[in-house]
């Protein structure tokens with residue numbers, strides 16, 4: 001699998017504050033990578049270093065196989081970026097802002113500009129208001145305009161810092177659908193977030209940042225892989241214990257956790273003994289449990305919703 005973002009021992013020191021403390025990121029082609037961390041854990045600083053907007057104190061960044069910031073002119077036209085609080089000209093329309101942005105950077109062909117602008121405005125749901133002045137946009141609309149700017153060059157990699165900040169639940173759902181759509185079309189997505197649920201719903205790979213350190217990095221499917229136990233839902237937990245003596249790992253209310261990875265086998269034993277069973281499922285840890293285990297109590301500052 002090709003790596004599209006690699007960092008080695010990346011450090012950023014601001015005076016006494018070590019904002020980023022030796023992280024080794026590995027983002028692969030085709031990932032939707034969730035970079036999860038509480039506010040102040042160093043996400044924005046990392047994203048800025050990836051894009052060459054801030055120089056690392058130590059360590060290396062490779063973007064699409066090339067060293068940053070050295071290869072920025074070659075690499076950045078292939079990368080769409082949205083970094084905290086995108087700046088816009090308030091007295092110009094959304095479309096005019098995108099035209100300026102496209103003209104300012106390398107690689108945006110003038111011939112296709114109008115068409116690309118109309119396309120990305122539609123993609124982010126601003127098709128109807130592209131001619132309105134940005135000063136009249138809500139925070140959510142400005143965030144979408146930032147996202148439209150990131151999409152202008154049809155990038156193969158998107159680097160997004162908190163892309164759903166300022167959006168209402170419907171806007172969040174729309175951005176999520178858009179990102180999944182782009183991903184299906186072949187775009188690799190790297191997004192930072194302080195929201196567990198957002199990362200859980202969207203991402204195939206997760207990195208967890210805790211006070212500047214990368215405490216976890218793995219595929220979502222491995223992190224939430226079955227634990228080797230089966231959860232039985234039953235109105236008669238005591239009878240489950242009686243039948244499966246020795247295999248019961250724990251019980252809480254009507255949920256009994258039983259050793260074994262074959263729910264059908266557990267079901268047959270219980271039903272055979274006349275124990276009522278309402279539900280059976282392989283036990284999997286939630287992302288929240290995994291993050292708490294990796295980051296300890298400081299993960300309490302990662303928000304659930």
Ligand SMILES: Nc1ncnc2c1ncn2[C@@H]1O[C@H](COP(=O)(O)OP(=O)(O)OP(=O)(O)O)[C@@H](O)[C@H]1O
Nearest residue numbers: 014017019037038039040041042043044045046194
């Ligand atoms: N330019 C700077 N000068 C001094 N300290 C900074 C600077 N930028 C960031 N920091 C500090 O580095 C740490 C990490 O900040 P950063 O903005 O990267 O975190 P974050 O995870 O993106 O948080 P948030 O989601 O709140 O933006 C914080 O302690 C912050 O105060």
